[in-house]
Amino acid sequence: LNVMVQAAMKAGRSLSRDFGEVQNLQVSLKGPGNFVSQADHKAEEIVFNELSRARPGYGFLMEERGTIEGEDDQHRWIVDPLDGTTNFLHGIPIFAVSIALERQGQIVAGVIYNPAMDELYTAERGGGAFLNDRRLRVAARMKLEDAVIATGVPHLGIGHHGNYLIELRNVMGEVAGIRRLGAAALDLAYVAAGRFDGFWEEGLHAWDMAAGMLLIREAGGFTSDRNSEQNMFASRSIVAGNELIHRALLKTLKKPLAPR
Ligand code: IPD
Structure with missing residues (x-):
């Protein structure tokens, strides 16, 4: 170290x-x-x-x-x-x-x-x-309605814009706030520090995630890919939070488009 x-x-x-x-x-x-x-x-x-x-x-x-x-x-x-x-x-x-x-x-x-x-x-x-x-200890908030969730927003060089907008619509309807820092390693560090209650992003690389994943685990939190598997590097996706927020976020991300 x-x-x-x-x-x-x-x-x-x-x-x-x-x-x-x-x-x-x-x-x-x-x-x-x-x-x-x-x-x-x-x-x-x-x-x-x-x-x-x-x-x-x-x-x-x-x-x-x-x-x-x-x-x-x-x-x-x-x-x-x-x-x-x-x-x-x-x-x-x-x-x-x-x-x-x-x-x-x-x-x-x-x-x-x-x-x-x-x-x-x-x-x-x-x-x-x-x-x-x-x-560090991850935040203790138990419900999405109290949570501030960070995300990474795809840009012109990254696909899945349509799917991302569906996820965003669903998450924004269930949480207290959404943030976009623009540095995935810091997003994960902020989850470990309890500043963010959760984080999700798709299209990342191992170098964006590797250190932050360990920080979160060592701060008592959970990380997985969007299919709840420990396959973040190959799937290039990550969902993070304390146990309850991680589970709730995974569920919300999988929902079909919610009505307006
Ligand atoms: C980027 C940042 C950004 C994320 C991008 C990454 P880089 O890493 O982590 O937050 O949304 O997907 O590529 O290219 O600045 O090392």
Whole structure:
């Protein structure tokens, strides 16, 4: 965990410097609505160098470099060097570095760092979840009608717009509020911290979810894909909350379109 924290904070400092002069960064498009900048690449290089120096041989799955096989096939780092790139490039200070360690297919440690707010989220399997030094617990609200639920809204490069609108219509009719932060790793960290009661999004990647899933579990919460399976990486979907909110959200997401 110390190695991960050092890597995330060093990458976070690089992101903070680049955030200060975001208008000078080179930006390109990976696909429709999917930006990448020099800042993403620099942060990824820092994380890669720090982690490979500390644990030579571990493999990687990284947002920009993709899969890098290691000699040690039991361990791999799952890294999003800049989650919330679109926010970052628009000067919105809601973005984070996310690093998870997977051992034999299980996430055993996770770190999410938001440098703009200096918030460091950490979790180790069986050891609890923390925001800076404070132990985290998911929110205790029991009903959707009292809940604030976060989501990710698809854009021009992502399909399922029609299905998403049906889900949104159903959820908005049952909850106290809906939020969209624009950084899935932070959405999940906020569920772990009890700020959001729940979260759902489709179209994510393992690097958006891996660290946040562990944080939520270690804070006493539940995560699954939209079919209630533990298949989030392959299905690229996630639903999260405390036990009751997670269950209620899954049920609401599966409903056919509610009448107006
Ligand atoms: C994105 C953010 C965003 C989510 C997108 C992700 P990126 O990650 O997490 O909240 O809605 O689906 O791709 O590309 O900024 O690392």
